[in-house]
Amino acid sequence: MKASGRLTRRNALKLGAATAALPLVHIRTAGAAGKLSFGFWDHWVPQGNDVMQKQVAAWADKNKVEVQCDFITTNGNKLLLTTAAEDQAKTGHDVVTFLQWDALNHADSLEPMDDVMKRLTDAYGPVNDICGYVGKAKDHWLGVPSSSGAQNKGPCGRISVLKDAAGLDVVAMFPARDEHTAAADNWTYEAMLKAAEACQKVGMTFGIGLGQTGDSVDTAGSMFAAFGAELVNAKGEIAIKSDNVRQVLEYGQKWVKFLPADAVSYDDASNNRALISGKSALIWNPPSAWAVAKRDAPAVAADCWTFPAPAGPKGRFMPYVPFFWGLWKFSKNKSAAKDLIEYLSQRPQVEARCTAVDGYDLPPFESMIDFPVWDNVGPPKGTVYNYPIRKSAQEKAHIAAFPAPPDIAVQIYNRATMPTMLAKLQSGQTIPQVIAWATNELEGFTR
Amino acid sequence: MADGTSVPADLMGRAMSRARRSNGMQKFMRNRSTIAFLMALPLILLIFCLVLYPAVYAIYLAMLNKRMTQFVWFDNFVYLLNRNTFRLVIFQSCLFAVTAVILKALLGFMLAHLMHNISGRNQRIWRGLLLVPWVIPLALSTLTWWWMFDPSYSAFNWLLNRIGLDSVPWLGVGWTARACTILVNVWFGTPFFMIMYMAALKSVPEQLYEAADIDGASRLQKLFFVTLPMMRNIISITVLFSLIVTFADFDIVRILTAGGPQDMTHVFATYAFQVGIQSGDIPLGASISLFMLPILAVAAYFVLRGVNKRTQEIAA
Numbered sequence: 040m041k042a043s044g045r046l047t048r049r050n051a052l053k054l055g056a057a058t059a060a061l062p063l064v065h066i067r068t069a070g071a072a073g074k075l076s077f078g079f080w081d082h083w084v085p086q087g088n089d090v091m092q093k094q095v096a097a098w099a100d101k102n103k104v105e106v107q108c109d110f111i112t113t114n115g116n117k118l119l120l121t122t123a124a125e126d127q128a129k130t131g132h133d134v135v136t137f138l139q140w141d142a143l144n145h146a147d148s149l150e151p152m153d154d155v156m157k158r159l160t161d162a163y164g165p166v167n168d169i170c171g172y173v174g175k176a177k178d179h180w181l182g183v184p185s186s187s188g189a190q191n192k193g194p195c196g197r198i199s200v201l202k203d204a205a206g207l208d209v210v211a212m213f214p215a216r217d218e219h220t221a222a223a224d225n226w227t228y229e230a231m232l233k234a235a236e237a238c239q240k241v242g243m244t245f246g247i248g249l250g251q252t253g254d255s256v257d258t259a260g261s262m263f264a265a266f267g268a269e270l271v272n273a274k275g276e277i278a279i280k281s282d283n284v285r286q287v288l289e290y291g292q293k294w295v296k297f298l299p300a301d302a303v304s305y306d307d308a309s310n311n312r313a314l315i316s317g318k319s320a321l322i323w324n325p326p327s328a329w330a331v332a333k334r335d336a337p338a339v340a341a342d343c344w345t346f347p348a349p350a351g352p353k354g355r356f357m358p359y360v361p362f363f364w365g366l367w368k369f370s371k372n373k374s375a376a377k378d379l380i381e382y383l384s385q386r387p388q389v390e391a392r393c394t395a396v397d398g399y400d401l402p403p404f405e406s407m408i409d410f411p412v413w414d415n416v417g418p419p420k421g422t423v424y425n426y427p428i429r430k431s432a433q434e435k436a437h438i439a440a441f442p443a444p445p446d447i448a449v450q451i452y453n454r455a456t457m458p459t460m461l462a463k464l465q466s467g468q469t470i471p472q473v474i475a476w477a478t479n480e481l482e483g484f485t486r
Numbered sequence: 487m488a489d490g491t492s493v494p495a496d497l498m499g500r501a502m503s504r505a506r507r508s509n510g511m512q513k514f515m516r517n518r519s520t521i522a523f524l525m526a527l528p529l530i531l532l533i534f535c536l537v538l539y540p541a542v543y544a545i546y547l548a549m550l551n552k553r554m555t556q557f558v559w560f561d562n563f564v565y566l567l568n569r570n571t572f573r574l575v576i577f578q579s580c581l582f583a584v585t586a587v588i589l590k591a592l593l594g595f596m597l598a599h600l601m602h603n604i605s606g607r608n609q610r611i612w613r614g615l616l617l618v619p620w621v622i623p624l625a626l627s628t629l630t631w632w633w634m635f636d637p638s639y640s641a642f643n644w645l646l647n648r649i650g651l652d653s654v655p656w657l658g659v660g661w662t663a664r665a666c667t668i669l670v671n672v673w674f675g676t677p678f679f680m681i682m683y684m685a686a687l688k689s690v691p692e693q694l695y696e697a698a699d700i701d702g703a704s705r706l707q708k709l710f711f712v713t714l715p716m717m718r719n720i721i722s723i724t725v726l727f728s729l730i731v732t733f734a735d736f737d738i739v740r741i742l743t744a745g746g747p748q749d750m751t752h753v754f755a756t757y758a759f760q761v762g763i764q765s766g767d768i769p770l771g772a773s774i775s776l777f778m779l780p781i782l783a784v785a786a787y788f789v790l791r792g793v794n795k796r797t798q799e800i801a802a
Contacts, residue, residue, distance in 0.1 A: 116763070123763050144766030147553070251746040301658035303747035312639075446552070446766075453765040455746075462748050466660075476570070483569050 072104045073372045075379065078135040080118060080188045080362060081110035082396065083327050090395040091187065091383075098382045104375045113138065125367065133370035134380065137182055137363040139173055139438065140449040146176040150366040150373060155381050156180045163386065163404040167428075167436040170361050170403050173445060182363030183380050184403035186389045190325040191401060191426055191436070192257045192358040195345045197243070198419070200320040204241045205234035213346040215414060215421025219431040224350075228265060228290060231349045235297035238320035246313030246322040247298055248305020249462040251455040255305055257358030258323045259457035260439020262294075263287050265351025270451060270481055271443035277481045279474055286352075288460065288470045295465035303462045315339060323348075323358070326399055326416075326423045333418075341418040346425045347432040356437035357428055361403065398423050450484040547772040554769060562773035571749050572757070576777070578664065579753040582739075583732040586671040591725055593672065594679020601680065602687045613684070620677035628741040631670045632657075635742070660750035663743050667751050670738050675731075679724055686720035687713070719793050726789040733778050754778050 077095065082088050088110050099106040109132065111118045122141055125131030126148045142149060160166070170184040201207040207230070212222040235245045248255040263270075266287035272278040295302070299313070311328040313319035315336050322328060332340035348355050364383070366376045382388065390410050393400045398412040408427045416423050428434050439457055440448035451457070456477060463473045514520055551558045566572045601613055619627060634641045635656035643653040657663045690713060698708045714721075736755035739745060745752035745760060752760075754777055762771015 119763060123768075127768075140766065249747075251744045300653070301655035303659075304655065304657035304663065304743065306744065312636075316639075450765045450767070453760060459746075459748055462746075466748070479570050483565070483571075486565060 072102055073375055074105045074107070075099075075134070075372050075375050076107040076109065076132045077376075077379070078109050078111050078118075078121060078132040080136040080138075081112040082187065082399075084330065084396040084399055086395040087187065087392065087400070090392050094383060094388050094391070095379070098379055102375065102378065104372070104379075106379065111136070129367075129369045131367070133372060133376045134364050134366050136185065136188065137365045138188070139360055140445065140452065142174055142181040142363045142365050143176060143445045143449065145365070146181055148368055149181045150368050150370065151179040151181070152183050152366065152377070152380070153180050155183055155377050155384075158381060159183065159384050159404070164406040166403040167359065167405065169359050169436045169438050169441065170363075172441060173361060173438065174363050176445075182365035183384055185362045185364045185384070186393060186400040186402040186407075188360075188362040189401045189403060190360045190399065191428065192254065192323050192325055192360065193345060193348050193426070194321055194323055195314065195326065195329055195343055196321040197314075197319075197339070197342050198344050199342050200238060200241070200243050201234060204243060204320065205237040207234055209344045209346050210419075213344070213425045213432070215424035217429045217431045219433070223347075223432070226347070226349050228262065228349045228351045232290070232294055232297070234321070235294070239297045243318065243320035244299050244313075245297065246305075246310040246319035247302065248309055249295070249298065249302040249458045249465060250305040250309070251458070252305070252307045253360070254307045254310055254324060255458040256439045256452055256455050257360070259461055260441075260452070261323075261348050261356045261358045261437055262291075262351070263439070263457055264356040264437050264441070265349070265353055266290065267351075267353035269442070270440065270456065270477065271447050271485060273442040273444070275444045275447055275485060277478065277485060279478055279481060283353075284474070285470060288464065288473060291461045291464050292470070295461055298465065302465065314343070326397070326426055329422060330397060330399070337418075343422055344419070345423050347428075347434045350433075355432065355434040357434050359401075359436035359438060361438075398426060401427055447481075447484050451481070454480065454484075456480055544772045544776060547769050548776050550769040552767050552769060558769075562770050563777075566770070566773060566777070571752075572774070574749055575752045575754060575757045575774070578751060579733060579778075580781075581664070582668060582671070582735070582751075582753055583729055586668050586675065586732050587725060587728050589668070589672045590675045590679050590728060591721070593676045594724075595683055597676065597680040598683035598687055601684055613681075616680060617677045619674050620681075624674055624737045625741065627674065628670060628738050631666075631673075632742050635666055657743050658747055660747055663747060663751050667739050667742055670742065671732060671735060674738070675728060678728065682720055682724045683717065686717040690716045719796055722789045722793050726786055729785055730782055733782060 079088070079091055082091075091110075092108055095106050095108055098104075111121055113119070118136060118138065119141065121131070122135050122137060122145060125135065126145045129148075137145070166184050174180060174182055174184055196207075196209055198210055201209055207226075208222070212220055212226055214220065238245060247258055249259070263284075267283040268281070268287040269278045270284070278284075299305070301309075310319075310322040310324050311331060314322045314324075314328045315332045317336060317339050326345060329340055329343045329345070332343065348357050364380050366373060366380070370376055386407060389400075389402050389404075389407055390412075393402065393410055394412045397416050398410070402408065402410075408429070413424050413426060414421060425432065428436060438448075438452070440451035443451060460473050460477050463476065464470070468476075547554070548562055549557055549559055551561075597616060601609055601616070604612060633639060640653070640656065642656065646653060654662065656666050694712050694716070695708060698712050703711065733753075734755055735753060736759070739751050739753050739756045740759070743751040745756045749757075754774055758771045758774035761774060762768050
């Protein structure tokens with residue numbers, strides 16, 4: 040007998056009973072707790088992405104959340120454009136990586152992360168001041184400072200060249216242990232000026248730029264801070280007509296003479312190339328230049344030493360580039376996103392990632408500066424020991440244009456006002472001309 | 487009619503009205519303008535989504551304050567015009583576009599003539615070779631130029647050093663950097679002019695030259711009184727098209743100089759990117775990019791008016 044295709048009362052009852060029973064059965068799948076998409080920064084060091092992917096997979100498996108990881112490069116400003124587009128479209132990743140000022144640029148679209156930050160700071164202590172300066176708006180955390188990508192951009196010099204040409208023994212000044220030496224006090228801007236002159240004479244010009252990109256801005260920003268030269272003060276007032284600014288520009292007039300002839304056209308790769316090609320005695324950069332030299336020019340890498348910034352009348356200031364993980368307000372799985380960010384920010388995860396990338400990533404929490412990776416990396420062993428800020432260095436993390444209100448500072452930074460002031464000095468303009476030009480620019484930024 | 491062949495009147499009426507409707511639809515579909523519209527509809531929708539909507543949105547953005555919370559009308563434009571750096575950007579954009587377009591037009595014209603006078607297979611080879619700069623993706627070819635200008639590994643400086651001259655900081659000095667950006671644009675854009683002018687040259691009737699020969703015209707006279715008048719429309723449209731593309735250029739300046747040294751090579755697009763995207767002031771960035779609109783609209787108006795006038799003269 041052929042079965043009837045009609046829906047009988049008996050069949051309907053069976054189907055109803057089965058449907059009602061469905062929610063009682065807990066089917067646990069990989070995505071049971073929802074989906075999450077995370078836009079990570081595409082690390083220079085390939086292992087950086089691998090270890091991140093593994094950590095995310097471990098968390099996703101434990102929490103039954105389906106996580107999609109996208110590693111977005113900063114080349115060609117792709118990460119910057121992604122965040123700008125997602126903010127305009129109100130769709131995209133749940134969590135994205137923000138560099139430096141970007142979280143502030145999207146402050147209105149980001150979920151406050153105060154709860155996560157409270158738990159993390161309770162466990163690991165405070166983060167450095169710059170994280171708070173560019174990561175907070177109206178006293179709320181816009182993102183969680185991440186170790187992935189965070190970097191210091193201090194001096195990295197050729198040990199033998201600095202010793203032979205300029206008489207500077209940087210290894211003795213800043214050894215691979217947290218110890219303050221008497222010689223370290225002599226590492227000042229005046230000493231750097233003399234060293235630059237001596238190295239130029241032997242054809243090993245310092246690879247420091249006066250261009251429009253981050254490396255030039257960070258180096259100039261650190262120099263201005265060391266002289267206490269604020270262009271705009273914390274209240275948002277233009278403070279350029281000060282003795283400190285004049286003093287740093289007077290120093291700059293001497294300094295620019297020892298920079299490369301094409302310093303104004305330097306980009307963020309020029310200094311790396313200068314060091315790796317063996318034509319430069321010193322650059323200001325994270326250890327990525329050293330890492331590339333280790334692969335392409337091992338003899339150069341074995342002669343490199345990373346050490347703190349020189350001191351000026353107002354102290355030592357290390358250029359610091361913070362990265363943040365920010366959660367969009369339009370995200371549909373905020374609690375899972377916060378959990379994942381918190382997991383990735385915990386000490387074991389941070390240490391595993393930091394070790395995988397030879398210490399390139401700097402943890403935002405000061406208590407995590409004791410990872411052994413910086414002691415061991417080489418050659419030469421300990422070359423990046425002083426890459427994180429050590430207590431003995433008496434140094435502060437800094438970002439160019441600090442302490443101006445961030446909405447003004449971001450323009451000073453991105454318009455490269457400070458290196459352009461130095462570039463104008465290099466082109467022969469006088470200090471009053473440079474100040475007049477910068478004042479006009481700053482009036483525009485503070486509108 | 488009770489024999490079963492009869493059709494009720496209301497049914498008949500409905501069938502007729504359906505037939506009339508279908509007839510109307512067929513007529514509507516047969517209408518050439520309707521077909522043309524329907525066939526162009528995908529393109530119209532594409533232009534609306536990718537050009538018109540973003541353009542209107544950009545105008546809207548340009549009238550907002552930095553936080554995008556308040557309508558400020560033309561304040562952003564007024565503010566920009568008061569900034570020295572922006573005046574420099576206007577100057578540089580005009581210098582870049584006008585110089586590059588003039589050079590491309592001149593070189594393209596000369597090359598087109600040379601090509602036109604080469605016959606057979608050789609012309610195809612040369613034409614193919616000269617089109618190479620235009621075929622390579624601009625970002626890639628600009629990177630190659632950048633390597634050639636690079637201070638450490640510059641091929642040009644290597645050659646200069648070999649003949650005992652000093653290295654030149656190609657991208658490090660304002661006017662040299664400006665010249666370099668224009669040079670790369672000319673190198674990239676000349677083949678477009680060449681190919682357009684070659685097509686125009688081929689369309690000039692041979693009889694006109696024969697008539698000019700009979701009248702005893704020299705080569706120069708033939709160029710000025712036969713070739714150029716016959717090419718005027720193509721020249722105008724090519725120049726207009728190139729002016730628009732050159733004014734909107736981003737890749738070359740961004741890759742070669744990023745606007746430096748000292749903002750001397752910034753054009754509207756690179757400056758808009760720096761202010762709008764990098765510094766987080768999207769309304770001001772939109773205002774900068776819209777500065778091109780009136781300049782190009784005026785240029786387009788005059789050029790297209792000239793083209794129309796000449797077309798009407800020819801038709802008359």
